[in-house]
Amino acid sequence: MLRRPALAALSLAFALTLAGCGGDPEPSADVPDPVRVPPSSAAPERSYVALGDSYTAAPLISSDPVTDGCLRSSVNYPALVAEELGYALTDVSCSGATTANLRTPQATTTGDVPPQLDALEEDTALVTIGLGGNDDSVFARLIGCATDQTSCRDRAGLEAAVDGLGDHLTDAIAAVRERAPQAEVVVVGYPQIIDADASCADRFPLPDAVRPFLAGLNERLHTVQQRAARAAEASYVDLYDASADHGVCADEPWVNGLETKPGVGLAVHPLAAGQAAAAELVLAAVG
Numbered sequence: 001m002l003r004r005p006a007l008a009a010l011s012l013a014f015a016l017t018l019a020g021c022g023g024d025p026e027p028s029a030d031v032p033d034p035v036r037v038p039p040s041s042a043a044p045e046r047s048y049v050a051l052g053d054s055y056t057a058a059p060l061i062s063s064d065p066v067t068d069g070c071l072r073s074s075v076n077y078p079a080l081v082a083e084e085l086g087y088a089l090t091d092v093s094c095s096g097a098t099t100a101n102l103r104t105p106q107a108t109t110t111g112d113v114p115p116q117l118d119a120l121e122e123d124t125a126l127v128t129i130g131l132g133g134n135d136d137s138v139f140a141r142l143i144g145c146a147t148d149q150t151s152c153r154d155r156a157g158l159e160a161a162v163d164g165l166g167d168h169l170t171d172a173i174a175a176v177r178e179r180a181p182q183a184e185v186v187v188v189g190y191p192q193i194i195d196a197d198a199s200c201a202d203r204f205p206l207p208d209a210v211r212p213f214l215a216g217l218n219e220r221l222h223t224v225q226q227r228a229a230r231a232a233e234a235s236y237v238d239l240y241d242a243s244a245d246h247g248v249c250a251d252e253p254w255v256n257g258l259e260t261k262p263g264v265g266l267a268v269h270p271l272a273a274g275q276a277a278a279a280e281l282v283l284a285a286v287g
Contacts, residue, residue, distance in 0.1 A: 045088045047123065049183075050078035051102065051116045051176070052093035052130030055190055058275050059095050059266040069108025070094035075272060077188070078128060080279035085286070087126060092116045095266075098134045099168040102175055120179040127176050128282060129234075130188040132225060135168050136161040142217060143268060145210055146194075147258075152210050162220050169228040186285050187229040187236050191243035191274055193255050194218050200249035203257030204268070235285045239278055246274065 050056060056078065059071035072093055073079075082089035094106055094113055105112040120127065133139045138161050144151035145158070152158075169187065176185055196215035199206065206214065222240035229236035246254040254274025256265035265271045270278075 046085070046125040047121065048078070048082050048085070048087040048089050048126040048128075049119045049124050049180070050089065050091040050093050050128050050130075051119075051172075052078075052128070052188070053097040053132075053134050054093075054095035054266070054269055055133065056091075056093035056128070056130035056188065057095050058270045058272075060260065060262050061265050061270065061272045061275060063263050068094075068113055069110035070113060071266070073275075075275065076270075077275045077278040077282060080276065081128075081282050081286075084279070084283055085126075090119045092119045093130065096134060097131060099131050099172045100135075102131070102172055117175060117179050120176065120183070122179075122181065124180040124183045126186070126286065127180055127183045128186045128188050128237075129169070129172055129176065130190075131172060132165040132169050133190055133221065135165055138162055138165065138221070142214060146204070146206055146214060149207060149210055152213065155213060158217065159220065162217060162224060165221065166224045166228040169225055170232055173229070173232040173234050184287060185234045186282060187225060187234050188278060188282060189222050189225045189237060189239045190218075191239045191254050191270070191278075192218060192222075192241075192247045193268065195247040195249060198247060198249040200257070203253075203259070204248040205258075235287075237278065237281045237285050239274075239281060242277060242281060243274065246277075 054071070056076060057070055057072040058076035059073060062073040062075045064074050070093065072091060078089055078091045078093065094108065097106055097116065101115065102117045103115050105114055141151065141158055173185055176183065194211065194215045196212045219240065226236050226238065243254050246252055248255050248257050252273065254271055254277060256267060256269055256271050258267050260267045
């Protein structure tokens with residue numbers, strides 16, 4: 001259950017009154033007018049900007065995704081974190097986003113959305129980054145490998161693409177710090193999707209020949225992101241290790257199988273349970 005820290009604003013008011021009682025008062029010395037101090041204004045609301053792709057947007061886990069083509073759900077982990085902290089949230093995560101879309105507009109089914117970095121201000125307090133999996137079409141190639149073994153022929157090339165995501169993430173962190181120098185930066189990794197030792201033909205059929213490779217690639221992505229975040233001295237939310245017993249084939253999965261279910265989740269994308277867990281981990285990472 002999410003913690004709810006009490007947030008209270010201090011206010012101060014002074015009221016000075018003069019009163020007399022009984023009969024006609026004797027003339028008194030001049031008394032200065034009372035000093036009236038206005039109540040102090042409430043502390044400004046702290047701001048939180050969520051940058052990310054579909055694993056942040058969490059498409060279709062709620063029935064009211066935004067209508068700008070990003071398929072962003074209203075109960076994804078940024079929404080849960082902002083509610084818990086009482087921060088003003090600007091969530092620009094968008095399904096299909098790459099790290100390049102930090103600086104360039106992203107085309108969606110309803111038109112272009114602005115570069116994600118445009119959401120940052122100098123006084124932004126918290127930024128989460130959940131990006132990288134779509135760079136060099138890594139996720140698309142991984143899913144293609146899962147459903148068509150001929151897509152797995154260039155395994156070395158796919159591993160190299162994953163390794164290259166480290167530099168992309170390093171650049172992303174630097175760009176965020178340039179735009180929002182006061183912000184706490186938290187990198188949110190990807191969950192475990194495929195377990196090398198688990199199979200579930202009804203949810204995510206995988207040939208035995210490719211399961212270990214894809215599971216290893218999933219772990220490799222986590223390792224690359226973790227190293228890049230640590231090298232950049234950014235906090236890292238290790239969603240991979242936390243989801244070790246919650247892959248697609250687990251009894252309590254955090255990631256959906258190959259069947260898209262509106263109100264539950266997009267195929268091979270986060271489920272509500274996974275987003276709630278991610279929110280807990282982000283809250284634990286925030287200093």
